[in-house]
Amino acid sequence: MRVKIDAGGMTYLPLCDCGWRGLPSTSRGGALSDARHHERRAHPGDLQAAKALAEHRRRAGHS
């Protein structure tokens, strides 16, 4: 599976290629966190969203 964040205007919407879509978030980190929750629930063993979230947090400078 693959998740992506659709950034439009003021919000970030997490989308998965399985058809799932999360709730719009006001931050990329929030959308990535939502995507990671979905990944854990729906795609156990996948780490794409986990890695994206970790990378985002590293770049943002907070844990």
Ligand SMILES: [Zn+2]
């Ligand atoms: Zn999915």
